[in-house]
Amino acid sequence: MTDTVVPAATDAPSTPVPAPPEQPGTAPAPVPAGTETAPARTRRRVRIDHLRRIVVQVRADDGYRVLVRHGAYTLGGARILARRTWDARTTARHERMMRAAEAAGNEELVRQWEQRAYAYRFARHRRRVELLQMAVNAPKAIATGTAAGAGVLLLLGVMLAWANHDVSDVLTPLNATIELVGWAAFIAGVVWEPLLYSLPVLALAGVWAVGRKQHTAPTWALPADAEDRDVVPDEGAIIKALGNLGIAPLNRAIKDGWQPRWVSPTTRSGNGWHTQLQLPMAVPVEMIAAKKTVLAHNLLRKPVEVWPTEPPKQPGVLDLWVADQGSLSGAVPPWPLLTEGTTDYFKGVPVAVSQRGEPIIGQLMASNWMVGGIMGSGKSSLVIALLLGAILDPLVIVEAYVMAYNVDYDPLKPRLRTLIKGDDDEDIEAALKALRNLRDEVTARGKLLEELGGDATKVTREMALRDPRMRPKVVVFDECHELFMHKEYGKEAAELAIKVMKKARKVAITLIWVTVSPTADSLPRDVTRNTSHRVAFAVGDHVANDGLLGSGRHKAGITATTLIPGEDVGTAVTVGFTNKPFEVIRSHYVAREPEKGVDEVTPVVERALALRDGVEPGAESQQQTFDPLADVAAVLGDEPRMLTQEVLHRLAERWPDAYREWGPTDLKAALEPYNAEQYKSGGKSMVSRDRVQDAILDRLAETEDD
Template sequence: MTDLHVPANDEDTGTPVPVVLDKPGTPSTPAPEAVPAEVRPRRRIRAASLRRVVVEIRQNPAYRAAVRHGSYTWGGGRILTRRAWEARTAAMHHRMMRIAEAAGNEEMVQKWEQRAYAYRFARHKRRMDLLQLAISLPKAVFTTVVAGTGVLLLIGILIAWHQHDVADVLGPLDAVIQLVAWLGFLASVIWDPLLYSLPLLAMAGAWAVGRNQRTAPTWALPADGDERDVVPDENAIMRALGKLGIPPLNASIKEGWKPRWVQPSTRSGNGWHAQLQLPEGVPVEMIADKKQILAHNLMRKPIEVWPTEPRDQAGVLDLWVADPGVLTKPVPSWPLLTEGTTDFFRGVPVALNARGEQVIGRLMAANYLIAGIMGSGKSSLVVALLLGAMLDPLVEIDVHVLAYNNDYDAMRPRLRTLVKGDDDEHVVAAMDTLRALAGEVSRRGQELERLGTDTKVTREMAERDPSMRPRIVVFDEVHELFTHREYGKEAKELALKVTKKARKTAIMLMWITPDADAASLPRGISKTVSHRVAFAINDHQGNDAILGTGMHKNGYSATTLVAGEDVGTAMAAGFGKTPGLIRSYFVRKEAGVDEVTPVVERAMKAYKSDEGVWEVPTFDVADPLTDIAAVLGHATKMLTLDVLHGLKDRNPVEYGSWSPRDLKAVLDDAGHGEYKTNGGKMHVGLDRILDAIAARDDDTLDDEDDEGGIED
């Protein structure tokens, strides 16, 4: 090593800077401790200058364009190579198995293993067919040429015989030879340009794929964001997450974090569904709090984006993104608006979920807590529930409205009682009903015990004994009752008591309030009722008071809904295995339009016959499992396509548009599974359908206990 002193730059004050030479004539970077303190700031200045130069280069439009389009081509080539590899191998199957294994889904792992085996088997068969073709090809070519030549000669003989000229015998053969020669000439003309253009075409294809997948560095992409796509694929989701301004998430992305997709972005109903595991230090709550920015990044409105956390997958972001505008379009007409009757013990259609699927509101063994600020549309869900219940002639309905409004006036003919007002006398009437309900619940429980059953009231029992008929009791503006200075404490105690014990006795309660706080609701109501519905709520405390503690944190929040805009839209729990968005049917009763009164009149006709006796109507809301069982009849099994045709014949309105995929979805949800005979054709088994119906009936009462597990 040799120590030399070299002069500093023109900013230097003359202080020599020691430089270590690795070999004579080759200076290396000076050690930090060897650089005098007064020289170090100049080093930082030089580093800052270098960074500025790099930034200026990156900001140069020509340089950014070159890097962007070069990255598009390179990245697109990599993507196409990976796609080709996955198409030729079982790499995709193994990748999906790893994702399913990471998610703990053993059933999905087995399915992908079966698919991988089927793929390898089919690939082996194709290769053997190609080998066989290579062996048989010369013989096939020779046979084809000889046969073709013979046919052409036969045609030539016929032409020569007709024209009386022997020279025409070779005419067809000569024409074919000339055609082949002309095609060869045409190919020789096209071949060279095509051969030279193939690399350009390949590069253009790779560039198009890379541009679609945005494989260029972020700094090289167009600054105006014109290339954003409305389809929320994995790349779009990652870009949206990276621009939420969450420091721990940004740090993870800078460190090279690669998301583990539990479920890649796939089409689901009226939108897209994806699940990915978030990095350490980034709970789902952070994403949910940035919902408005996330929706903007995905080119959606806040109501169209729902980031949540699955109950059984901690740390996983479950993201559902609706198609643009689909959740702001009007909800279709209520299915029972002009015809049809219902069954209290099987529920009524009340709403659509975010995916556009019909939501059935359970009445038997159910209680409802409905809240939302004024103008959020609570009455739309209540009206759909009550009108549906009215179409069952066995149901008796009582309504207490602790305010003065006309929401229930059109239903008065079918209601057993309707009490309106917020004076003390109206509070006393509500208390009398609560006390009577407490006694009624006890009486019905004793009657069930006397009959030797510990299950629940059935339709047959209600038809036989009028004292066991289903009852619905509505308490609207119930905060007036629970906050009353004299009766509030007793009302809360009775409400909890009746709600807990009423589910087996065919008594359904509906608690409705615009105030969602501890003072307006009894502690524990939200974990006692089976159905919790939150329309527009101002704060997350009110949201959790309705839906349960921690629901806002997990992304199930109604705080982003806007009263007056998202009318009839709510976050609800109890209508399915997991909470979710619902959009209530709207049966209108306003100036010039009255859709409620005709339904009430139709309900009154079913309520009493001309002779003044009860009529028990049929149930017109479709139940696929029951209808499948009816189509099967006494047959132990039936081809799946025959079952589908039978459903369409039985109820063309409901099943007329069904495809085999729709039927398969119902069978899979019921746990029927794939069922093939020795012939390899898909069948539906009667025993499996009956088991599914029995299991569903047994689970109906258990759903409330499972959903009540959320602590208040």
């Protein structure tokens, strides 16, 4: 008995295999119901493969693909037009938007769409009532119009007959009108039949054009040499781009007829387009964010121009912003304070423009900054613009500790209180001592805030003007990874940094951390958590990205890993600048290139020095002598007495060069020789006008005697 050979699956019909002869006296073994024998399975597989080849061959046939494509265009266009007509005649669109708003949990938007639906139904009812009233009044209106028209024509005929002295001209206008109607009827009779036959063709052409624009044909039936992609990311382009990401659950949902709920249809937003749509089940936003590069390619954009994220209060919704082609690669507008203007530490300074082209104001008060990225990505440009804005406020004190030999801060040195550069141990120790001093200073400022402010919870500009000890301070730690990773000083530096950051925000102290190596070791996690403004220029991987922007940001699509070093210079992904989950910014560049003869930094620094010294830029400094006794009398004016802090505030405001740094002790030392020093009244330190004036009179008397 030979083995049975099963033929290979080919297009030709298989040769039947003879069954083995039955043994005499034995019955064939019964086959259980529902069980398929091996030969039967083989024959079924052959038939399925054969049918699959036929389908593939038919699909490959150009004529069949053309037929399916244009048929799908026509049917799809008819369906779209029918849906649009239904939406225009009913409240179906309002119902869809209400369901989408309910799914997003936006009750206010639900109420708005309910009001719109009510207004639409009311207007529709009113139109229908007017149509019924018009139908009732139509016979009377037609009769009245006909009679009025005939009367006008007869009146014209009478006037014509009077002019021509011929009675027969009375009916001439009426006869001309009748002939005109006859010609119109003749022309309509000639045109009507061709128009009647062409209407179906025109209707088919119209629905075909709509279907072609909305891409209603299946992908395999489209022409192989034309993708027909649109530059504008409208709803059709977005669905087509999503359908070509290679995400199996999304492809399955689209194949099953998934229709997205557009929470926010595609609208113009700055120099780009914004869309929100609810994704199908089993397709989280993270899947779309992971395919960001492919999505950008499908939308004819660079990866930095496409940002798919999930709104914090709308889970399951894809928030997609697509920039115009090339809008993030052009020139950034000049820094607004380049030639004129001042700033206010408590209001912020301009540092960049957003991806939508809007100005970005960097907050200093109650803020801490963390800036990181690969070398040459633009970190220094942002920090320099931030510091230049800070020093244009004459109250601000700036210190910089650069743990590398970096010349970027040298032009600012005349306006900086401290500039230390280098990565030697003594330089690192100097940065550590600065943190120790800041720890003590935030404590002292907290106590002083309680004394000066009463119920105030944070430092204000008025407090800073009254007391020099409350002047705003900005401290930069560049290449801070050298400090936090130092074997001897790193642990203490991390502890001090966290303590200072938790208290500094209320007492007008701003810390700025800059690093090229944002990792868990170089940036302590608690330092990142307590940072309000986080800036990530081009980074190498998701670890560095989350080290700067926060844990889980890369997975949520908020990532700077798609920024290209050397190409996207000055472009960064930020968190904390606006009320949005993230913001892509392009920092201003204040140029200083001595080899090219360009220096925009030094004039700003000179302007800042002039503001601090109380003179205009370019004016010659004049030697001034100040008389504290006479100056105090001048600020007292007609007031019989005044709080010591108010006297100091007025002195610093009128003569900042002399009295900007003065405190109560300095004032006492100046007035005590004349017995005019401040005294206590009701527990408050006061300055008496009578004492000051008596001291001036005594001094004048002594001068006259001499």
